[in-house]
Amino acid sequence: xxxxxxxxxxxxxxxxxxxxxxxxxxxxxxxxxxxxxxxxxxxxxxxxxxxxxxxxxxxxxxxxxxxxxxxxxxxxxxxxxxxxxxxxxxxxxxxxxxxxxxxxxxxxxxxxxxxxxxxxxxxxxxxxxxxxxxxxxxxxxxxxxxxxxxxxxxxxxxxxxxxxxxxxxxxxxxxxxxxxxxxxxxxxxxxxxxxxxxxxxxxxxxxxxxxxxxxxxxxxxxxxxxxxxxxxxxxxxxxxxxxxxxx
Numbered sequence: 324x325x326x327x328x329x330x331x332x333x334x335x336x337x338x339x340x341x342x343x344x345x346x347x348x349x350x351x352x353x354x355x356x357x358x359x360x361x362x363x364x365x366x367x368x369x370x371x372x373x374x375x376x377x378x379x380x381x382x383x384x385x386x387x388x389x390x391x392x393x394x395x396x397x398x399x400x401x402x403x404x405x406x407x408x409x410x411x412x413x414x415x416x417x418x419x420x421x422x423x424x425x426x427x428x429x430x431x432x433x434x435x436x437x438x439x440x441x442x443x444x445x446x447x448x449x450x451x452x453x454x455x456x457x458x459x460x461x462x463x464x465x466x467x468x469x470x471x472x473x474x475x476x477x478x479x480x481x482x483x484x485x486x487x488x489x490x491x492x493x494x495x496x497x498x499x500x501x502x503x504x505x506x507x508x509x510x511x512x513x514x515x516x517x518x519x520x521x522x523x524x525x526x527x528x529x530x531x532x533x534x535x536x537x538x539x540x541x542x543x544x545x546x547x548x549x550x551x552x553x554x555x556x557x558x559x560x561x562x563x564x565x566x567x568x569x570x
Contacts, residue, residue: 329560331364332379333387334422334439337371337415355389358542362550362557371418380425384567385432385560388419388439390540394503395438397453400445406454408502420446432533432559434552437501440536444526449509454502455522462520467499472543475499478524484515485527485535489555495548497524497539504538533559 333356335349343350349370359366369379393412397404399420419439423446426433435443441451452458455465467475474496480487487493495516505523508514516525516537528534533556541549 328360328363328365329384329557329564330367330382331359331385331387331557331560332367332369332383332422333359334369334389334415334419335371336389336391336393337412351389352542354542354544355387358544358553359387359557362553364557364560369418369422371414373418373421376418376421376425379422380429380431383426383431384564385434385556386422386426387556388423388433388435388442390437390439390500391415393438394453395442395445395451397451400450402450402453404453406457408454416442427528427531427534430532430563432556432563433531433535434533434556435536436542437538437540438503440526440538441501441503441505443528443534443536444505444509444512447509447512447528449505449512450507452504452506452522455504456502458506459520459522462522463499463518465499465501465504465518465522471498471500471540472545473498474545475539476518478516478518478539480525481515481517484513485529485533486515486525486537486552489551490548491551492548496546497537497548498543498545499539501538532563 356366394409396411455462463476524538526536541552
C-alpha cells in the first residue's frame with residue numbers, strides 16, 4: 324500500500340482587485356506546491372482566516388511560511404516605519420502570525436522562506452532591518468538582477484547548526500529576492516547562515532524539533548542544498564505525524 328502523503332500547509336499571498344481578477348484574490352507560485360509534492364507532502368493552501376487557525380493546525384503535519392512582495396509591519400516588532408520601501412499586507416501578516424505561533428506551540432515543523440524567515444524571527448522576539456541598503460555598507464545584490472531560478476550569491480553555512488547538518492557543506496549558492504533581513508536575533512534563536520556582507524541568511528530555533536528559516540527561496544531547487552532542506556522538513560513532518568498518531 325502506498326504511504327499517505329504528509330499534509331503540509333503553506334501560506335498564500337493576497338492581492339487586491341486587478342490583474343488576474345476584478346476582485347481580491349489569493350496567489351502562490353506553482354514551485355512551492357511542486358517542491359512539497361516531490362518530497363512526499365500533500366500541499367494545502369491556507370486562506371487568511373484567523374478564526375480557523377486551530378482547525379488548520381489540527382489538519383497539518385508541517386507549515387511553510389512563504390515569501391512575497393511585502394514586509395512584516397514594523398509595529399509587530401515595536402518599531403516605526405523608517406523607510407519608504409516598506410510595503411505591508413496587514414491581513415496576511417496577522418494570519419501568518421497566528422498560525423505560526425500556533426505551530427510553534429504545538430511543535431509542528433516549520434519552514435520559513437524569505438519573508439517567512441523574517442516573520443519567524445519577529446514572532447520569537449527579534450527585529451528586522453527595514454531596508455538593507457540603509458543599514459549595510461556595500462551590500463550584495465540581495466534583490467538579484469538575474470532570474471530567480473539562478474543563484475545570486477553564496478552564503479556561509481555555520482558549523483554546529485541544524486542547517487549545516489542538513490546541507491553538509493560550509494557554503495551554498497542561493498537565489499536572492501529581498502530588501503529586508505533579520506536585525507536583532509530573537510532570544511533562543513541561532514543564526515545558521517550569513518552572506519559575505521554580514522546579512523543573516525538563515526536562522527533556527529533549537530527549542531523546537533524543526534523550526535528553520537532561510538532568506539532565499541529553496542522551492543526553486545536550484546542546488547542539492549535546496550532539495551536537502553525540503554527533504555529534511557518533510558522527514559520532520561512525517562515524524563510529527565507518527566508522534567501525533569500515538570495514543
